[in-house]
Amino acid sequence: MNWDAGRFTPPARLAVIGDPIAHSRSPQMHNPALRACGIEAQYIRVQVPVGHVAQAFRQFAACGFLGVNITIPHKFEALDAVDVLDPLARQLGAVNTLAIRDGKLHGYNSDGPGFLRSVKEAFGAEVKNLRVLILGAGGGAGRAVAVQCALEGCPQLVLANRTAAKAEALAAEVSKLSPRTKVKVIAWTDEAVVAEMVGTDLLVNATSLGMKPGDAKLLPAETVAARHLCFDMVYRADGETPLLADAKAAGARTVDGLTLLLHQGAISFEHWFGRPAPLEAMRAGLRDAVMA
Numbered sequence: 001m002n003w004d005a006g007r008f009t010p011p012a013r014l015a016v017i018g019d020p021i022a023h024s025r026s027p028q029m030h031n032p033a034l035r036a037c038g039i040e041a042q043y044i045r046v047q048v049p050v051g052h053v054a055q056a057f058r059q060f061a062a063c064g065f066l067g068v069n070i071t072i073p074h075k076f077e078a079l080d081a082v083d084v085l086d087p088l089a090r091q092l093g094a095v096n097t098l099a100i101r102d103g104k105l106h107g108y109n110s111d112g113p114g115f116l117r118s119v120k121e122a123f124g125a126e127v128k129n130l131r132v133l134i135l136g137a138g139g140g141a142g143r144a145v146a147v148q149c150a151l152e153g154c155p156q157l158v159l160a161n162r163t164a165a166k167a168e169a170l171a172a173e174v175s176k177l178s179p180r181t182k183v184k185v186i187a188w189t190d191e192a193v194v195a196e197m198v199g200t201d202l203l204v205n206a207t208s209l210g211m212k213p214g215d216a217k218l219l220p221a222e223t224v225a226a227r228h229l230c231f232d233m234v235y236r237a238d239g240e241t242p243l244l245a246d247a248k249a250a251g252a253r254t255v256d257g258l259t260l261l262l263h264q265g266a267i268s269f270e271h272w273f274g275r276p277a278p279l280e281a282m283r284a285g286l287r288d289a290v291m292a
């Protein structure tokens, strides 16, 4: 592993792991939070190869770390690398936050709860009242959102994925979570998605499409209407994703993945320090990092 905890001032006590990891903006969000709270600690990036997550966790604990964020591709491997798994993380099927207390490794997932807070902040809405359509119900992000929506008891949850079998498997699982939630899978064709939007309140992009300039369009431009809420889990440093640009042009309300990054980070901070996160310091740090 590529790190040396001793060379940091203030000392490194928190980290984000992934592979690759150089792109992560989590340090620019968490270091201002630590400073704002007068906590003498630093948050660093550590590249960890696949298959080495448990070993990395033990090393962090031995070096006096308080916690770790876990990003792609380690969120699933981390499930089996903790001593105590939070029930929500078990249900969401991934760990993105590790808190180290008295030498014990506690695993949490802040993506699902961060999604709920983001919807509340951006739209003033509660997921439990929304009919939700998720595009990309095959990856970890789509799964976390789908399970969280069902746990909230949203009235309708529609799943679409390029590889349909993955959406079918997820639907079978989430339909057991809430008697109130009607769960169905649709084919990912323009026609099927456009037709489904008539009965949808909140559209979520949980695919990785839209991250890079030149990515194929997710949907035809006219799919989203003014009355829709549009949540793109992706964010771009160089402007809006094509989905959000189209949705805004249609008059819809939108939110991007940066808001999710902020709120999931705030929840991680709460797990580590047992106090509310300084949200505005984190938001300003993220905004600066994205503008840089």
Ligand SMILES: NC(=O)c1ccc[n+]([C@@H]2O[C@H](COP(=O)([O-])OP(=O)(O)OC[C@H]3O[C@@H](n4cnc5c(N)ncnc54)[C@H](OP(=O)(O)O)[C@@H]3O)[C@@H](O)[C@H]2O)c1
Pocket (backbone or CB within 6 Å): 072, 111, 135, 136, 137, 138, 139, 140, 141, 142, 161, 162, 163, 164, 166, 206, 207, 208, 209, 211, 233, 234, 235, 256, 257, 258, 260, 261, 262, 264
């Ligand atoms: N803002 C945040 O804090 C936050 C948190 C979590 C995730 N995310 C973002 O959410 C996205 C998904 O993350 P993940 O962890 O779920 O990734 P993942 O596990 O690799 O899943 C990728 C998903 O995207 C779909 N997909 C990929 N390329 C596609 C294409 N060309 N056309 C249609 N569908 C395609 C996949 O479909 P198949 O199943 O058919 O392969 C799958 O459903 C990423 O952009 C990630 O950065 C953001």
